[in-house]
Amino acid sequence: MKNFQLFLTLLFCQILGSLQAQQPLRVGVVGLTHDHVNWILGRAKDNDIEIVGIVEPNRALAERHAKRRGFDLGLVYNTIEEMVEKTKPEAVTAFNSIYDHLSTVEYCAPKGIHVMVEKPLAANWKHAQRMIELAQKHQIQLLTNYETTWYGSNAKAYELINKENKIGSIRKMVFHHGHPGPVEIGCTPEFLAFLTDPVLNGGGALTDFGCYGANLATWLLKGETPKTVFCNVRHIKPKIYPKVDDEAIIVLEYANTEVIIQASWNWPYSRKDVEIYGQSGMIECLNSKDMLVGPKLEDRGTPLVADPLPVNDPFTYLEGVVRGRIKVQNFDLSALDNNRIVVQILEAAKHSAKTGKVVEWEKFFKGK
Incomplete structure (x- = not known):
């Protein structure tokens, strides 16, 4: 029975x-x-x-x-x-x-x-x-x-680096993220009301676009945290953005890698691209699909077009995760363990920009 x-x-x-x-x-x-x-x-x-x-x-x-x-x-x-x-x-x-x-x-x-x-x-x-x-x-x-989670180029770069060892160990990454400015590109008044508020948004360009590079770097480095964080912010357009920065450069020093994040509301065009330099070559993700891959030191890179991701929509992904068909892996781009580190990087960057000093990761987050 x-x-x-x-x-x-x-x-x-x-x-x-x-x-x-x-x-x-x-x-x-x-x-x-x-x-x-x-x-x-x-x-x-x-x-x-x-x-x-x-x-x-x-x-x-x-x-x-x-x-x-x-x-x-x-x-x-x-x-x-x-x-x-x-x-x-x-x-x-x-x-x-x-x-x-x-x-x-x-x-x-x-x-x-x-x-x-x-x-x-x-x-x-x-x-x-x-x-x-x-x-x-x-x-x-x-x-x-x-x-950028849904860019085939970023996924292909991860595969070439971490599965095929195409360019050896990563030594330097440079991220360029941003656009001419939220006012300049015509964001709605409701969006601007919080996007340009230091409390509601947590910062200006530093928060808005600094998070992209922090997210991708954490993923590509499999959850490694930086040893130090330094950040410089500027108010190039104070009449347009009086309360928040519109330009930020974040420098992250890891054990064997340097990451430079250029977050800006001052680019002459919208961009979300990255340069990745390894021991034996480099990869550039120019946009969501176009890439340059140079496995040889003397070669700037051969053009490559990345395939679209099988799941390239966040809401399809959400449904798959909730239903249990998709398992969130450690330090995936959408994962909580990755984005915890992203917020920590932004927090350290804001403190560095405010004090003008390099932030030592272990000391800064000890007990926090």
């Missing part, structure tokens, strides 16, 4: 799991103020996720998005409490200010709701620590999304 009951229980679990896998992941969107929200609102409809609710108290903003994207305003709620109570999402995507990522996790984690935030994970190290604590305690997925 007991064996039969066990059989029925296992059969029920299998049927339930199969039915769940066939149903779209129920997703709530928290905030419409981040312009990257167009990523989820504008993606082609698929059966992997269903937006069941949107949190946005700014009615005019919600109406603007609804008109543009064609969703029903009945999906929009004023508070996260109301949205969760009425729609019961399995996961939420946070497109609010970086500072508000903490309150999103504080509400969702105890309810077992998984969270994906837009980069970076948190506005400061104190917030990140609390978010990590909550995610681990309540065993939710807490993922961070970057545009």
